[in-house]
Amino acid sequence: MIKLGYSKNRLLEKVNKKSGANVLECYQCGKCVGSCPVASTMTVTPRQMMQLIKLGQENEVYKADSSWYCLSCSTCSARCPREIDIPAVMEAVRHLAIHEKVVCDKPDVNAIRKFHDIFLSMLKSYGRLFELRFMAEFNIRTFNFFKDIFLAPKVLTRGKLAFLPSSVKNMEAIGKIFEASEKMEEKLSGEEMQ
Amino acid sequence: MNKISYFPGCSAHGTGREFDNSLKYVMKEIGVELVEVPDWNCCGATSAHVLNESLSLALPMRNLIQAESLNNKVMAIPCASCYSRHKVTKQKLDSDSKLKDRIQSLVADGGGGSVGKYNGTAEVKSMLQFLFEDIGTDQIKKAVKFPLTGLKIASYYGCLLTRPKSVTNFDSPEFPISMDRIMESLGGTATDFDHKTECCGASFSISKTEVVYQLTEKILDAAAESGADLIAVACPLCQANLDMRQSEIEEMKNKKYNLPVVYFTQLLALAFGVDRGKLEFHRHLVPIEPALVKIQTSQPAQSSVQTEKTH
Numbered sequence: 205m206i207k208l209g210y211s212k213n214r215l216l217e218k219v220n221k222k223s224g225a226n227v228l229e230c231y232q233c234g235k236c237v238g239s240c241p242v243a244s245t246m247t248v249t250p251r252q253m254m255q256l257i258k259l260g261q262e263n264e265v266y267k268a269d270s271s272w273y274c275l276s277c278s279t280c281s282a283r284c285p286r287e288i289d290i291p292a293v294m295e296a297v298r299h300l301a302i303h304e305k306v307v308c309d310k311p312d313v314n315a316i317r318k319f320h321d322i323f324l325s326m327l328k329s330y331g332r333l334f335e336l337r338f339m340a341e342f343n344i345r346t347f348n349f350f351k352d353i354f355l356a357p358k359v360l361t362r363g364k365l366a367f368l369p370s371s372v373k374n375m376e377a378i379g380k381i382f383e384a385s386e387k388m389e390e391k392l393s394g395e396e397m398q
Numbered sequence: 399m400n401k402i403s404y405f406p407g408c409s410a411h412g413t414g415r416e417f418d419n420s421l422k423y424v425m426k427e428i429g430v431e432l433v434e435v436p437d438w439n440c441c442g443a444t445s446a447h448v449l450n451e452s453l454s455l456a457l458p459m460r461n462l463i464q465a466e467s468l469n470n471k472v473m474a475i476p477c478a479s480c481y482s483r484h485k486v487t488k489q490k491l492d493s494d495s496k497l498k499d500r501i502q503s504l505v506a507d508g509g510g511g512s513v514g515k516y517n518g519t520a521e522v523k524s525m526l527q528f529l530f531e532d533i534g535t536d537q538i539k540k541a542v543k544f545p546l547t548g549l550k551i552a553s554y555y556g557c558l559l560t561r562p563k564s565v566t567n568f569d570s571p572e573f574p575i576s577m578d579r580i581m582e583s584l585g586g587t588a589t590d591f592d593h594k595t596e597c598c599g600a601s602f603s604i605s606k607t608e609v610v611y612q613l614t615e616k617i618l619d620a621a622a623e624s625g626a627d628l629i630a631v632a633c634p635l636c637q638a639n640l641d642m643r644q645s646e647i648e649e650m651k652n653k654k655y656n657l658p659v660v661y662f663t664q665l666l667a668l669a670f671g672v673d674r675g676k677l678e679f680h681r682h683l684v685p686i687e688p689a690l691v692k693i694q695t696s697q698p699a700q701s702s703v704q705t706e707k708t709h
Contacts, residue, residue, distance in 0.1 A: 241597040241613050273606075276444070277557035277597040282571040289562075298448060312606055319605035323445035327457070331439040333408035342604055351607075355642060359413075362681040366412050372439045377460065377505075384504040385453035392452075 213260040218396060222296035229286040230254040236280035236290055246270040250280055250290055253297070266301035270294065272313045303393035315346050328382050331372025336365045402528065403465045403473040403520060404432040407480040407634075408440050414634030416678040417476050421525060421663040423677070427541050427670040428533055435465045435473065441483040444601050455497075456504040458487035463505065465520040473520045474528040476663075478558040478633035479600075481524040485565050492518045524559050526632045526662065527568045530576040535583040543671035545585025548694035552591035552626035553577035553662070554617065556598060556636040571595065577662050581630060584669040585695070593620035598639040607643075614639050615647050618655050628689040630662040637661060641683050658686045 220226055236250040237243045243250065248268040256265050274294040281290045301307045307317075319342055326338050343351050359365055372378055410418035425432050438461050447454035462484065465473045475481040491498040502516055523531070529538070561571045569576045572595060578588035596617055599610030617640060621629050631637045641659040648654055664677045679686040 241599070242609055245609065273609075275557070275597055275600050275602070276447075277600075278561040278571070279557070279595075279597065282561055282563065291562075295447065295451075299451060302449070316602075316605045319601065320445035320448050323443070324449065324453075327440050327442070327446075333440050333443075335409070335412045339604065352604075355646075358683055359642065362683075364413050364415065364681055370408075370411060373437050378439055381456045381460065381504055382453065385450055385456050388452045388500070388504060389450050 215260045223292040225289045227257045239279040242273045266306040271298040330369045331378040334369035401431045403468045403470045405475045407477040409634040417661045420667045423667040423672045441480045455501045458484045463514045476525040482558040485522045539583040542669045547585045549586045550627045551581045551586045552621040552629045556633045589624035589626045591624040593617045628658040658684045
């Protein structure tokens with residue numbers, strides 16, 4: 205069912221509020237697609253995303269791989285004639301999809317999500333990124349044990365990966381930041397649903 | 399002596415250690431004292447803002463509060479991603495007091511975890527921005543003892559040093575020239591390189607490597623086409639992608655680039671007369687020597703490492 209009209213389009217309202225942009229301003233010129241370094245990998249291009257949001261197509265928007273492939277390089281927004289903050293729109297879509305639990309489940313998107321989850325778990329443990337452990341865990345958790353196996357010795361012998369983690373002293377503060385941020389996001393997503 | 403706060407970032411002792419190492423020599427030569435932000439934490443990079451907006455603002459906020467305690471005017475950050483996250487955070491907190499209070503509640507949560515109040519007094523700059531704006535090419539030129547005459551340099555900026563313009567307010571989001579001007583002040587030649595700000599693929603290096611191969615190949619092709627002897631960078635992730643993935647791309651596409659990828663601060667330090675053995679060029683995967691022999695200036699008397707490495 206297509207919901208036209210701003211007041212009936214919950215998706216448009218939510219995306220606009222979360223991103224601070226106004227998706228309605230997009231006049232579909234396609235400059236973003238031409239600029240985007242990863243547009244050719246997306247099933248829904250940035251321009252199409254804008255149109256789908258305008259048409260209130262929640263399922264298609266949330267389930268698209270686009271927001272996960274977006275690199276936030278801001279080439280699109282630098283060139284958008286309407287000055288729409290497209291990376292912010294992509295970010296809003298990503299967060300809404302997570303909150304509403306309607307997320308793209310393609311294998312490479314799952315790998316990207318695992319990457320981010322493991323990165324944050326490193327921060328929870330050390331307050332800083334322990335690069336070596338992070339890369340090892342990523343390989344293990346994506347069942348890609350031999351990924352970059354030829355690159356690893358070159359990098360290790362050059363001393364580019366520390367064998368021991370460097371940690372924040374006040375880990376209590378880091379722990380509290382994580383705990384409180386997670387609670388806050390839950391609270392905010394609850395408010396969004398209403 | 400000029401004092402600035404310094405946020406090293408997570409790669410400073412790992413994949414980006416040559417950057418941290420060389421910029422410390424540069425600062426010594428130009429008389430700037432770096433004061434490391436006490437007990438700094440990871441800025442959250444891409445992963446925090448992708449998954450949790452509150453977290454992505456709280457982590458940099460703690461660093462900004464820590465930096466404020468140092469009372470220096472500027473906080474300079476080498477890594478482009480760390481710089482972007484701190485600058486975005488500062489902008490958002492300074493322009494929205496409700497947001498500032500909300501994120502403050504996450505950071506100063508009482509008990510032993512209490513950190514302090516955010517006042518917004520620390521100015522955030524990238525290392526490139528600090529060197530270009532606060533130090534300037536005139537002062538840099540004066541410090542040169544070993545001009546890089548004859549060396550053709552493609553300056554690669556990547557995405558986050560100059561974009562989004564509303565955040566960085568520095569140089570150009572499409573065709574920046576700050577690093578090029580610095581390279582010229584060192585005696586080098588800036589090549590006409592048209593992929594200065596094309597994305598390298600960033601963190602997809604690990605999670606979706608085929609994208610990095612595609613994007614990095616285009617950048618390397620453009621640098622080679624511009625006639626560059628080497629590529630200068632100012633971001634550890636860009637350096638990793640262009641350097642570490644270069645030989646893989648050469649094999650896959652049957653090409654040969656021989657384009658060393660170095661931090662612009664390594665070139666600064668080299669031109670300031672710092673012994674090249676100290677600058678950790680050997681940590682890069684693509685060897686630097688074929689490019690360094692292009693330098694037409696004869697070696698300064700104090701350098702002793704040169705003879706064994708390049709001949």
